[in-house]
Amino acid sequence: MLLQKLKLVNFRQFYSDATVIEFSTDIDKNITLIHGENGIGKTTILNAILWCLYEKLTHDFERPDELICLQSLKEGNKSCRVELNFEYEGKEYLAQRSLQNSSQSLFKLFEVSNSNYSDVPNPKAFINSILPDDMAEYFFFHGEGISNINAKKSGEKFKRAIRDILGFRLAETAVEDLKEVNRKWTKELANLQNLSKEESQLIGKKKNIEEKITILKVKQVHLSDDKEINQNDLNKVLDDLRNCSNIDAKTLQKEIDILTSRGNRVESIINQLNVDKQGLIKKYGWIIFGQKLAHEGLGFIDEQSLKAKLPAPYDETLVKDLIEDGKCICGRELNPGTDEYSKVISLVEKADNAVIRSKLMKSRSAGTNMKGRFSDFLSGLEKIEKNLTKQDTDKRDISHELVEKQETLDSIAGEVDEVKKLEQSKYNCMSALSVINQKIGSNKTSLGILNSELQTTDLKLKKFGAEDIRISRLTDHQSYAQELIELCGVKLDQYEKDSKLTIAKKVNETLQEFSRKDFKVKVGDDFSFYLVREDGHRVAKSKGENLLLNLSFVSALIEFAQMRSGASGDFLVSGTTAPFVIDAPFGELDNTYKRATAEFLPKRSRQLIFLLSSSHWMGTVDETINKKIGSEYVLVSSKRSIQNGKPDDKLMVDGKEYIQSLYNQEKDATFIEKVR
Amino acid sequence: MSIEDIMSELKDIQEHPEVLLEVDSEMESVLKEIIKVERRYLYGLDSTSVPKRRNAIQELLIEKLKNRGS
Numbered sequence: 001m002l003l004q005k006l007k008l009v010n011f012r013q014f015y016s017d018a019t020v021i022e023f024s025t026d027i028d029k030n031i032t033l034i035h036g037e038n039g040i041g042k043t044t045i046l047n048a049i050l051w052c053l054y055e056k057l058t059h060d061f062e063r064p065d066e067l068i069c070l071q072s073l074k075e076g077n078k079s080c081r082v083e084l085n086f087e088y089e090g091k092e093y094l095a096q097r098s099l100q101n102s103s104q105s106l107f108k109l110f111e112v113s114n115s116n117y118s119d120v121p122n123p124k125a126f127i128n129s130i131l132p133d134d135m136a137e138y139f140f141f142h143g144e145g146i147s148n149i150n151a152k153k154s155g156e157k158f159k160r161a162i163r164d165i166l167g168f169r170l171a172e173t174a175v176e177d178l179k180e181v182n183r184k185w186t187k188e189l190a191n192l193q194n195l196s197k198e199e200s201q202l203i204g205k206k207k208n209i210e211e212k213i214t215i216l217k218v219k220q221v222h223l224s225d226d227k228e229i230n231q232n233d234l235n236k237v238l239d240d241l242r243n244c245s246n247i248d249a250k251t252l253q254k255e256i257d258i259l260t261s262r263g264n265r266v267e268s269i270i271n272q273l274n275v276d277k278q279g280l281i282k283k284y285g286w287i288i289f290g291q292k293l294a295h296e297g298l299g300f301i302d303e304q305s306l307k308a309k310l311p312a313p314y315d316e317t318l319v320k321d322l323i324e325d326g327k328c329i330c331g332r333e334l335n336p337g338t339d340e341y342s343k344v345i346s347l348v349e350k351a352d353n354a355v356i357r358s359k360l361m362k363s364r365s366a367g368t369n370m371k372g373r374f375s376d377f378l379s380g381l382e383k384i385e386k387n388l389t390k391q392d393t394d395k396r397d398i399s400h401e402l403v404e405k406q407e408t409l410d411s412i413a414g415e416v417d418e419v420k421k422l423e424q425s426k427y428n429c430m431s432a433l434s435v436i437n438q439k440i441g442s443n444k445t446s447l448g449i450l451n452s453e454l455q456t457t458d459l460k461l462k463k464f465g466a467e468d469i470r471i472s473r474l475t476d477h478q479s480y481a482q483e484l485i486e487l488c489g490v491k492l493d494q495y496e497k498d499s500k501l502t503i504a505k506k507v508n509e510t511l512q513e514f515s516r517k518d519f520k521v522k523v524g525d526d527f528s529f530y531l532v533r534e535d536g537h538r539v540a541k542s543k544g545e546n547l548l549l550n551l552s553f554v555s556a557l558i559e560f561a562q563m564r565s566g567a568s569g570d571f572l573v574s575g576t577t578a579p580f581v582i583d584a585p586f587g588e589l590d591n592t593y594k595r596a597t598a599e600f601l602p603k604r605s606r607q608l609i610f611l612l613s614s615s616h617w618m619g620t621v622d623e624t625i626n627k628k629i630g631s632e633y634v635l636v637s638s639k640r641s642i643q644n645g646k647p648d649d650k651l652m653v654d655g656k657e658y659i660q661s662l663y664n665q666e667k668d669a670t671f672i673e674k675v676r
Numbered sequence: 677m678s679i680e681d682i683m684s685e686l687k688d689i690q691e692h693p694e695v696l697l698e699v700d701s702e703m704e705s706v707l708k709e710i711i712k713v714e715r716r717y718l719y720g721l722d723s724t725s726v727p728k729r730r731n732a733i734q735e736l737l738i739e740k741l742k743n744r745g746s
Contacts, residue, residue: 570712
């Protein structure tokens with residue numbers, strides 16, 4: 001999707017139909033730059049595009065009900081309209097949304113060919129097939145939104161962003177719908193007539209368990225949110241401690257950080273070793289019981305062979321041939337009724353044949369194998385145990401050292417007010433986190449118990465289903481839906497994990513190329529993206545670094561969506577190539593990071609539309625993007641009020657001066673002036 | 677496995693590349709059909725109501741289970 005032209009007709013401060021912006025579609029000069037001081041209408045342009053395509057506005061767009069231009073309302077005109085021309089897969093389209101008297105807006109979409117306009121049926125579906133509305137907010141981006149990504153519960157926001165760009169919405173709604181359908185079937189079960197007392201009790205129990213599970217899951221989500229908020233608060237306090245004015249406290253906190261991080265590493269090694277140990281027992285555990293059997297079995301086979309109770313090493317075919325020929329291998333005649341004949345005949349009973357031989361060999365080999373595996377099991381277990389002992393000792397040492405450092409820090413806190421306050425906050429956050437973690441753990445246990453109770457109840461119900469076809473039908477339906485819910489969950493988790501890593505890799509590439517410090521991005525289990533130094537410690541981000549991280553994240557999302565534009569879309573919504581419209585992106589960046597952002601954003605998107613105030617644009621950004629600008633405009637605010645010492649907001653672009661605030665005018669409105 | 681075996685496998689793949697295509701399990705195909713229903717309702721062809729969408733999914737499941745049984 002490439003934006004070609006935007007026309008605003010009496011939309012907010014844009015009076016009449018004079019506002020037309022032609023966007024640059026040139027691949028080399030892919031930037032359209034729109035200058036505008038605060039409050040003149042930059043955010044309105046971004047919102048006009050969102051409103052036209054999706055009837056949506058950014059969350060902080062003030063007075064969203066007043067879309068019709070006040071000046072035009074005064075003149076009796078009670079309608080507004082936004083028109084957007086765009087190109088998609090070689091065809092040109094015109095999207096048009098209009099609003100009359102603040103009633104429901106009307107959306108139309110036309111395919112434009114040789115100045116002929118033909119209606120596109122189901123315009124909403126068509127627009128969503130190009131750029132789904134849940135992905136749109138990342139392409140039509142408000143600077144404020146970038147800061148919001150880093151707000152509390154950042155992990156949740158990063159996760160949501162990745163899910164939206166991956167097009168999870170359909171699959172997520174499918175899971176919710178399947179759960180709802182299942183609940184409906186439980187109700188149907190409960191309403192069945194002529195059930196036995198036991199059946200009714202089981203169905204009632206099932207319903208009850210399902211309700212409890214739903215409540216617990218909601219609680220779990222809230223607890224996770226609380227955990228993230230408290231973790232963020234704790235990180236902030238720790239950052240403050242690491243940067244406090246007391247050098248001893250600062251050093252101690254850094255040492256505590258190192259020890260904590262070592263402790264976490266040891267803890268994760270211990271966890272892994274325990275998992276390995278369980279795996280080993282799972283794999284070879286049966287051998288412990290099989291060992292005695294193998295030992296005795298092999299002994300038995302050998303002993304019985306010796307005693308000739310098991311097939312002797314005579315081949316059945318050979319013995320039969322001897323009898324048929326009537327002659328023994330020693331040359332004696334074998335006539336029926338003779339002693340020789342009876343002896344040879346008795347050999348057939350003990351003679352070896354192919355089937356017995358193979359069975360014996362298998363038994364021998366299984367027994368020998370079991371013996372061998374047992375020693376593998378023992379040596380593997382011994383290795384793990386040794387390592388566990390070593391890690392446990394390390395853990396004890398680290399924890400001992402941590403207590404010592406913490407006590408020293410506490411003693412400083414007793415003397416220095418700043419440290420005392422920070423330490424108090426640290427303890428508060430840590431104790432709140434510990435309470436939350438306990439609650440999460442206990443909820444998890446309860447959920448496990450409830451799920452297993454549900455399974456047992458379902459199994460019992462299925463037994464009744466064998467006699468009552470109504471129960472059987474409904475429980476079968478539920479199992480089927482549950483299987484689909486689980487499959488969907490597994491698939492979504494896998495996609496999410498893979499994408500998280502790809503996006504983190506892209507963010508890292510950007511940071512490595514453009515950031516002045518040597519740090520990397522890491523993604524936590526909770527999807528929070530954070531910066532770490534080479535030694536693995538978290539970096540206390542400045543506002544600028546935060547913004548840089550978030551901008552690289554959003555641009556990585558856009559690039560990722562472009563990469564996925566060829567995806568089939570039969571499970572996840574396929575990706576898309578779409579313009580990146582970004583309002584006020586350079587807020588808290590210093591010049592170096594401004595330059596970096598101005599360099600990487602045009603590289604990451606096919607079409608880039610910047611909405612900038614002079615403070616964002618002048619100097620570094622101008623120098624960096626100038627050669628990439630294909631189209632440029634200045635917003636001019638016309639005011640009826642008298643200037644009375646207020647600024648003209650003059651702007652010099654390409655040697656020409658533009659006055660952005662005109663006073664003593666006939667109308668209050670914003671107009672647009674083309675620069676190039 | 678000998679080199680000859682590997683060469684023969686590769687030849688088979690060359691002659692019948694379709695064997696490399698991922699084949700959906702029965703459940704995956706059903707899931708994709710459910711997603712189709714979601715798309716129809718969520719992305720604008722019919723955004724009348726949530727219950728209507730859920731009914732459509734319920735009917736789809738019942739239909740699939742019927743076919744499974746027959």
